[in-house]
Amino acid sequence: MVPHVVITWVTTARGGAENSVIELAEHLAHLVPSVDVVWWRHSGPAAEASGPARVHEVTDWCGYQQALARAASRHDGRPVVVISNHRTAAADVALAPDACVIPVVRHVVNLDQALRVIDPYTGELVERSISQMPWDLLSAVPVWVGISQASAAALREHAPHARFVTEIPNGVAIPVQVPARTRPNTGRLLVAAVARTVPWKRLDFLVRAAADPRLSTAVMLDIFGDAGSQQQELQGLVHDLGAPVRFMGYAHNLPQRLAGYDVLATAALQEGFGRCVIDAAGAGIPSIVPNAGASPELVIDGLTGMVYDPHDSGDLVATFTDAMLNRHELTAMGQSARALAEAWYTPGRCAAQYLTLVVGQQPRPRPFAVAR
Structure with missing residues (x-):
């Protein structure tokens, strides 16, 4: 019964x-x-x-x-x-x-x-x-x-x-049609992060990478999510480092917002799933994720995104650099990410x-x- x-x-x-x-x-x-x-x-x-x-x-x-x-x-x-x-x-x-x-x-x-x-x-x-x-x-x-x-x-x-x-x-419900690309022509690699500003999400790891002198004029990191217990600390870190980072607040229409970016990036070590990775895939956007928790289950390295060593800040900087120098490959990765999401993460x-x-x-x- x-x-x-x-x-x-x-x-x-x-x-x-x-x-x-x-x-x-x-x-x-x-x-x-x-x-x-x-x-x-x-x-x-x-x-x-x-x-x-x-x-x-x-x-x-x-x-x-x-x-x-x-x-x-x-x-x-x-x-x-x-x-x-x-x-x-x-x-x-x-x-x-x-x-x-x-x-x-x-x-x-x-x-x-x-x-x-x-x-x-x-x-x-x-x-x-x-x-x-x-x-x-x-x-x-x-x-x-x-x-x-x-x-x-x-x-x-x-x-x-x-x-x-x-x-x-x-x-994860994704749009039937890929949202229209709304990426502004800034010349920078536009990176989105989606997380409440709490310590276990390790957004400070992303902020420090974006502030690296090798990247700081070539990358823009936008963080979507409600303010949490680490909000003021992160804002202070951004100010002190002069990091190219903006806090965008919570976004209801996430796939449509992510359509304005080149990649999504995450840093949490204990992510049980990582829904934002599939939201990004729905927008045809690949993800850069740490080799920890459930993140590498959602991203096939080199096909639907990139996987980096979460304990090596230099590896994340190198991964951002690879994405920046090979932007033509990001579109194909995003298409593959969406195909995987449509096939399995429904x-x-x-x-x-x-x-x-x-x-x-x-x-x-x-x-x-x-x-x-």
């Missing part, structure tokens, strides 16, 4: 994960009889959903408990599967004891990394390492999902209590993989109850 699907999410900022959750819900709703989304707007954006998925937006723990209880109630006798995430997994197991909970981890976790999770007993957003998660509750989870090979491999290594881990890469493929996963689960009532 095809189950009823509930997707849960706690949003703390605008970003690619929020877009991926909504796109999954919209496409999965075309494949299963019913889909509910319980969207806890802890801080960050509202759920911009359309289509047949029902969205229940809440702003506090009490609202989340009530919304999940309603959404996870039996639907015409059909089983219920909750596609959860690392933030809500334990809470979802506790609040929906008759459902099968499948957590999706959107990071490349390590042993010491502090993950922000919902305490299943108090509803507070707290920091826990992967080993400090409430595995007494999470032992009921039959399968975990990583959104890339790197994400799934890190889970297998650092979460030994996770019984089974599978991989389902994200899907929301439809992603939803179909989740459908296969949830249909294979048989939820069973669990005997424990959560202490109040």
Whole structure:
């Protein structure tokens, strides 16, 4: 029997994960009889959903408990599967004891990394390492999902209590037609970065490369994304180095904005997927990414972009230089990047993989109850 699907999410900022959750819900709703989304707007954006998925937006723990209880109630006798995430997994197991909970981890976790999770007993957003998660509750989870090979491999290594881990890469909606090229004729290599200004995105690494004397008059780096905890520090770094860098703020129409650039560049070492790489591919733009996390899964070096050593700033400078001196090759790389995105990184493929996963689960009532 095809189950009823509930997707849960706690949003703390605008970003690619929020877009991926909504796109999954919209496409999965075309494949299963019913889909509910319980969207806890802890801080960050509202759920911009359309289509047949029902969205229940809440702003506090009490609202989340009530919304999940309603959404996870039996639907015409059909089983219920909750596609959860690392933030809500334990809470979802506790609040929906008759459902099968499948957590999706959107990071490349390590042993010491502090993950922000919902305490299943108090509803507070707290920091826990992967080993400090409430595995007494999470032992009921039959399968975990990583959104890339790197994400799934890190889970297998650092979460030994996770019984089974599978991989389902994200899907990303890209424009049907390649956005019109809007690149200004500046003579510089125009580089875009898409990230909230927080330390783990390592935007300072990109800023320092752009400020290198060998590049500073030949490159322009524009950073798209909400201001985060590192915003002032980065602005100070740009000023001190005289770096050719601009902060552009958050962009809703990302593929259209990226059509004005030669390449996209990223620097994060623990990127669980890297949605902006596929957004750039949708605009026919290749990416320059570090050989770390999930980034090299998304870019075929020399074909759909370039991969550099993330621990060698000179290698990034050299990669920017190669891109600058071989601009005629960037167009072909961008075309190949788009072809790869259209073939594999589609929301439809992603939803179909989740459908296969949830249909294979048989939820069973669990005997424990959560202490109040």
